[in-house]
Amino acid sequence: MSQSNLTSFFRPKRKDTDEGEMSDNVAPTVAAKNHDTDGESEQASCSSNMINPIGKKQKLAQTFSTKWRINRPWLKYVPNEGMYCTYCQKQPHSRSTAWRKTPSVRIRLQNVKEHEETAEHRDSVKAEMAATQSQNVAKLLTNPENISEDGMVQAFKCLYFLCKNNIAHTTNFPKLLELEKLLGIDIKQKISKGNNAKYTSNTAIRDMLQSVSDVIETEILDDIKNSDAYALMFDETTDVSVVEQMVIHGRYINSTGDVSVKYLKVLDALELQSTDMNELDDCFISLNADAVSQKITDYIESNGLPYEKLRGIGTDGAAVMTGRLNGAVKQIIDRQCEKQKDTNDPHKLVALAIGQHCAAHKLNLAAKQAGTNFPVIQKFKRVVKSLHAFYSRSAVRTKGLTAVQNLLKDSLEIESDSKSGSGKVKNPAETRWLALGECATKLKGIVGSVSVSLEREAEERGDAGAAGLVNLMTRFDFLATLCLMCEVLPTINRLSLQFQVSHINFSTVSTSLAATIAILKAKKEVDLTGTISGLEAQGIKIKTKLTIPEEVANFRIKTQAPFIDAIIDNIEARFQNSEFLASFSKIFNPQSYGTSKVQPDEMCSHAAKLCEQFGLPKDTAINEMKDFIFYVQAAGDINLSQSDFLTKLTIKSDSNVYCATFPSLCKLAHIYKVLPPHTSDCERDFSQMKLIKTDIRNRMGEDTLDYLLRINIAGPPIEQFPFGKAVKLWSEKKDRRYKVRLV
Template identity: 20%
Template structure:
């Protein structure tokens, strides 16, 4: 017994030397000498008559990497991470500080299972990372394929090519080496190559374009509505509506449509050939040819044809003024007045073509008259006077009346008021201080006073009267001093908006209204051309909704290289699958399950 106590005392002495320092020692407190500690331990053991508990050794930490000490207890990091239940995972840990205890734990079944679970978990996490990387690449390829698909549909709409050509065009692009399209197919049946898919894509693109247009309308201070009626190839009446708005960033008006005008002079150029043709048909006793020939060789028909060749160029010139995309308001009233004056002149005297007719009429036998070798019927001096006094005069009067109805004095006065903002004649007037004040006062009366509507609603003025007059006096001097160009009202006020925005807020408001005034419907006419190019004889079964989507893309859509296809892809996916985030989670989960082996599925449920 004494020998055992002596051996135990020697062991405690060695243990006190090699054991790790206590927190008090680390804090710098005084440590007892080894001899003193040995005597104390020996006394305690001797007094208690029992063996003292062991303490953990530092070398065990390097021997077993899973081991760590905490609060006077030994813990297993692996078993604790895998939620095993044993002395090394308890609340106070294992306090049996023996080498054999740790050795038994290493070979225990629970510890070995914990190690295997950790390895499987690590492999599962790595597999998940690899799957995610693979899935990310796959998603990227699919997105590129979707953009290529959208770009194809967009191009078809911009070029007015039938949608049913979409599958054929996809196959052609594949033959040309567009490898991104190979990722379109999903499973066996979902190839996204049908015309139905193309129509869904058109809906998504049109939705993006309409969303952009709505944002522009919300930002613009003023806009106007242009309406016109047309009939498409299937004899269906359409009311075409367009918006003319102001881009607040560039201070410019935006329009999107094109048109071509052709002068109807076919009969005038081919009259001789028509007469020869119908004379030959008349010889074969064709009653229709005989009736047409009888009408086209009369003096009234020929004189009306020559009169139209004088009148139509005047009206065409006026029409071309209104077909300009950026119409200068200063040109409206002069152009209308010039057209009216020209029609009045043609009413009183012969135009160039009527003079040519008089020179080309050659007397023939028996008092008859020939034109280009053909005898005219009912061609006498009395008939000529009757035509000029009755037909020509009434025809020109009706044209002048229609022009006055189309451009009444009230609206012309409003246009004239706004034309003062162009300041075109400012350099040539003597009294620059007084110039334009009367028209500015009229504009102030329209927009600088409170207006009460029929339902007693009061509309506040949109400009300040006194400030507008002060700004007008200042802007005239500024424009002359800076030598700003005044050929176009839009160009002038774009410069003033860019460099002097704070100086002229009220005048800029008036200029904004002037730029969006609906003085013509040429934009609608250009829209008819787009409609007719889209709904052709071979596509006459296009529904109104589909035609509207195609026209939206063709007219409002930017060039193919400038359109944001990712937004359209997002709209399309949202309609098909719901929220993009929810759709991504579903796809990720589905792909993840495909790649998982049965043990991994079990581990996913565990962790």
């Protein structure tokens, strides 16, 4: 073998898998395996900045790999020239021309890494990052890809409209946007960016809904915290999903000195507080006083409501709420006392709330229980329920009754509204406060047609039930009781409606009660002869043993007068003022300050008692009361009604002399106004809940129900809602890919 052959035989062979020499089509796994070793091992003696001489062509040392560009956006390769650094090229004042004006022809990974470590390259990277950041800021301000505030406001208005009108928002929000598009208002295009940022998903809609609700809730909670006094009202019910829901309402003095009543929260009263079965306590499984009080105190403390300003707690009067020793109200007041105590100051004044039983509930109980001792009234209720069941369970019977009404034309109401079914017998449901009175009034107007309809059913169809009912309802006792109910119950119903007004206070309750009792006493002597005789004009054959006047006289003695007396006694027994309400009524009744009636020592005693209960300095109040008596007399306010007098004391104005001169007594006046006389607002919430959480929406979550109730009950009209604030809150809740351009 010749010398040349030996040289070629022992010459090191070129490795195909060498990182620095492999071509672009080399398998990625092989390239990755030799990523850092092979490229560094070959030709270490070559200059890292080998430059082509001018006018001479030089063969490139190695082959460029596109994988070197990974995490190196600055690396640029020009075939047959070499490698450049685009970051260094942007720096005109760089001292070196390598990689900037003249390419690097040493096509090796090690050469690229060496350039990365140079100071000039690092300075170029920093300059590039600073320039990019400035461009991003400018892009956020002018980027057409961002969402306009106008588009989001319009989308929020559509969502608010759906929620306000109890329309399923999740399924109908995208459809409403499509309808707007057909009408020429393409809201969807304004808020949609790309293929995956359309803001019509369930999650996006829920975020919008929460933002709207949070705006309303924040404003209400801020008003309560800044108020001079507030009270809480709560009640519970079972929804369509058989979930025990507790609704909380707040009653507080607003910035003008008036009373505001607002929805606060709905809570799952039986929600488990622990997932560990060994840690579950009975109070979280049954709706007892512990569970109720825990829910309320958790809400107060989690929202930062001041215990020292809590003045009243309104409930429906159930034993679990008002128990004297361990009721929910008692436990809440104990917690209130505990939170205000200061170990460093044992003489610190502590404000305590007082519990109140709903006046509307008490009135309903007084009227309902008054009839329990009168068999004729109990029998009347059973007959009316049987009449309602007889017609409500058969469309044929109901249609027959309507036909009879059209023929007889019992009244103008039935004649004009018979097609709507207004002539039906109503259900005297005991759970509804006004049901029996409304039922009696309606039945009196159609009793003739009902009698004829029952006779027809008995004769033509042989219906024994109809025959029995017509026999019962044509007796004198039934008809006399019907007329008595129509005389008495509308008066009770009018008083109940007054008690259900949101902003009513105890001064109005006392006045309305006194007037109603006077009216009831007068009705004891009402002669029902004419009323009962008028029923004969409707074709009823009244069955009596004596003449109608004689029957009426006996009925007045045995039933009419005793029944009304029982109602009055029950009302007076249930509406006895507590010692605190009695003191309030005495102090803030201007007639108490008449020259001949006023007793300064008694007035001072009432003021001291109230100050001690509500954590106010009683010495200051007593001193104010001594001058207050003469001021009321001198101002000529003794002839005002109690309600007007309270308004004069609590109005917030620089010209209100009472507030400036008698601040402690005016604070007591605010407390008197804020005490909740009823929980009717909670009952209205239950009605609204049935419209929102229906059978087809029975899987609605607790938070969503809370948002929708707050928007429906406490949300202002759509033209008054601050949608810009809601959009801003929604935009800031999370770091969104597309920002809202807030104007």
